[in-house]
Amino acid sequence: MSSSDAATRTSPPSSPGPAPVVDVEQAEAALVEHYPRLVRLGYLVLPPSLGRNRRVLTAHWLTQRALPRARTTVERAMVPAQRGAGRPGGDPGYGYVRLRVLRSALEAGLPLRRRAWPRRAQLPPLLPQVWGLRLFPRSGGADELALDQRLSALGGPARAAFVLRGLEKLPDAEVRRILEGAGVTDPHAALAEADGVAASYELLDSPEFDPCSLQARPPDLMRRRQHGRAALAATAAALVCGTLLALPGDGLAPGTPAAPAYARNPAAEAALDPEELTRVGAGEWRRSARTDFSVWPARGSLTGDRELLGRALAVWARPGPSVQVSATPGTASGAPPGPAQLLYAGEVGRARVVVLHDGLRLVRYAEPRSGAGGGAALDFARVDGAAQGTSGAVVVGRGKGEVRYLTAPWVRTVAVRDLREPSAPARELDRSADGVTAPLTAVAQSQSQSQSQSQSQSTGCTEVAALELREEGPGSGGTRLVTDLGELTPAHLTSGRPQSPGEVDGQAARESWARTACLLGAVRSNGVRSVNSWAYAAQRLPEGNGTATWVCTRAETWRGAGSRVLAQFQAPGKDTGAIAARAQDSPACGAREPRVLAGVLWKSRAGHWHVLAAGSKDVASVRVTGGAQGSARGNTLAAPAREGARAQLRGRLADGTEVSALR
Structure with a gap:
């Protein structure tokens, strides 16, 4: 906890005064002005057991029901006291609707009792309702996922205390009063439990917890049939189909350019048939003019497990509500357009993993082994236009701070390098006969620097691991360096002028990357294809302070758009550069505008x-x-x-x- 946070929490309460009066118009104005903030508060406090889709709808429903029915009085303790840009400070209308949202969100987490009528907040929301879609916020990074898991382990009052501290920037005295007003019996215990969450409050502003910026996915279409309305629709469809089948011929007028209602799509059926999967031979890559994922052979001990492959294809086409789906930015997560190519099927750690390629995307399906617990996961990554430098490895397993890779068939050996130690020798990493590496510690890139800070001297960034791939075959560059940025495909690291970047395979290139490595966190989870580091200028500093180096780091994405550029100032004696400027979707430092x-x-x-x-x-x-x-x-x-x-x-x-x- 920072010293500024501690000072904020121990600030004295506001002076007492007459209780403010809130009318309907004032509360409505506050609700409309701060609607995204109130919905985010409700979403974070609602119990995670509801599921992300229902939490989103319930958060909007609770917020929209927070208006008073008539002119009312609000306790002064409920009036927000925070100040600053974008803060609602001192508005009684906001304090009233915030209290209503918080109270309803806490009630929604109470267990139902047999001999008591359920409270309104414990029932599914009447409005809004979205049929045929599941809505949930955009996925964040590893830090946001860890915070979500920690909040899931807390009780409702503790979650509310953590959110009021971090999102509303309230001191503990005001948090206790608001919790008491929301019906919490022991606010002190809630604050004590919230103290156990070791995470940055800034993560609460992440898109991971924004129920106003949503992604849409189809629900489990098979499960719909178990519900009453779906059964009614199925009955109606059966009656219509029966009528059509009773008609002569195919039930359509001559010349109608539509297939019969009972016609099937052969391509769609073939895409879900494990027997139709494309399997490339082990030596095909040596004879092919292409060197990318299309020539990877099918490997793994479970390539003949038809049931596993069938489940992977079915989940790809229709992921159920229990499936964790993720996709790199700009990557479609729809069903396969036709029979895919099988790259891997086997056991990795405590999971069964299937890796497929449809020509444009890599798809990784993982399910727990017997007794491992947990649910299935489905990951998508865009890889169209991949070349040898960007198709050397794929992440097949990730968890508990470790990551495993499946390497390309042309990779002879795999070693691990610490980018922070350019003179240290590479450490060999074992691989199985199928090309799966031993577990590698997933060293998280330093996230300590703020997006708004020009000085990016990181704290806690002592090691940044990268894979050194030694390759063979035609067109091989010998040695390539890739690093994990939290996605399915690692990013290819290069060094040199943008028109002709080279591999990081020499001492000079490694020393240049040593002071840049800790800044890779700024481009993490952005669908990054490659990252080039270019020392574009050297400057003699005034007053005899030595010579500084200026470095431009450009991260290119698989989708083309969304590239990120960082200009660094590397002062003598500093082991990490400071970010002097940053830009997104800029041609600077690229081949088009070097x-x-x-x-x-x-x-x-x-x-x-x-x-x-x-x-x-x-x-x-x-x-x-x-x-x-x-x-x-x-x-x-x-x-x-x-x-x-x-x-x-x-x-x-x-x-x-x-x-x-x-x-």
Whole structure:
């Protein structure tokens, strides 16, 4: 817990005064203005046992029912006291509707009793209702998943205490009063239980917990038949089909361009038939002109298990509510368009795993082995246009801080490198005969730097593991380096100028990556295909403070859009670079526009402040205006400045073309 959090929680309560009066219009205005915030609060407090789809609908329902029926009085303790940008501070209308949402969410988690009528919040919501779809928030990263699991283990009052602390930024005294107003009998115990959650409050603002930004999936269509309304629809369909079958011929008028109602789609049926799966031979990749997933052979001890393969294909086509589905950004998660290619079927750790390829996507199906517990999982990753450098490994197992890979048939040996230790030798990693590696500790990329901070000196980033793949065969680059960014396919790491990046297989390239590795967390879980690190400038610092290096790191995605660019300032004596600028969907540092300009406010060892800027070699001059003034010929600039100065950078190429700073 940070010192600022502790200070906030021990702040004295607001001074007493007359109880505010809230009318319907004031409460409605507060509800409309802060609707996404209230729905997020309700979603986080509702019991996770409801399932994500019902939690989303219930959170919206509870929020929409929070309006008072008439003019009412709200206790001053319920009025929010927080201040700051985007905070509802001091609005009694907001305090009233927040209390109503919180009370209803806590009631929804109470167990039903045989001799008592259920409370309204314990019943399924009347409205809104969505038929034929399951709605749930977008998936977050590993930190959000861990927080969701920790909140699931808490009781309702403890969840409410944690959310009021983190989402509403309330001190403990106000949290206790609000919990008492919501009907919690022991607020002190709830706060004590919430203290056991070791997670950052900033994660509560993640899209993982935003029930207003949703994804849609079909429900389990087979299970629908067990419900009354589905049975009625099936009866009606049977009557219609019976009538059509009684008609002469196929029941359609001559020339109608539609298939009969009872016609079947052979391609759709073949896609769900395990016997129709494509199986590539073990040596096909040696003779093929392509080197990608399409020439991977079918491997694993369960490639002949027809029941397992049938379950994997059926879940792919119709994932049920208990299946955990994930997809990299920009990846479709629909049913297979036709018979897929089998890459792997076998036991990995405590799970049975099937890996399939449909030409555009990799699909990983995992189910627990007998007695392992848990549910099935289905993961999608887009891999169209994969080449040898980006098709060398696939994650087949992940859990308990470990990850296992299935390697390509052209990979001779696999080793592990710590990107933070460029001089340390690689450590050999064992593989099975099927190409599955031994468990590798999944070292999480440092997430300590905030998106809003320009200084990204990470804490706790002591090791970043990467796989070193030594390959054979035509077109092989010899050695390639890939790293896990929390997705099905690892990201290919390269180094050098954007027009011709090279492999990270030399000491100089590894040393360049050593100070960049901890910043990989900034591009995690974004569907990243490759990450290139390019040292584009060296700058001699003022006052004899040594020489700094400017590095541009560009992460390309499988979908093309969503690329992320980071400009780093690597000061001498620092083991991790500081993010000077960042951009998304920018062509900078890429093959199309291999130029960049970035600046940073820097303090010398003598305590003097300067604006430093550097551009790529094709930048002929740099100028700074605003909070600092100066210009320089060449691609670097250093101008005196004051602490906190905000300046604007402009550069020009030799032909006079203006270059703006990365943002």
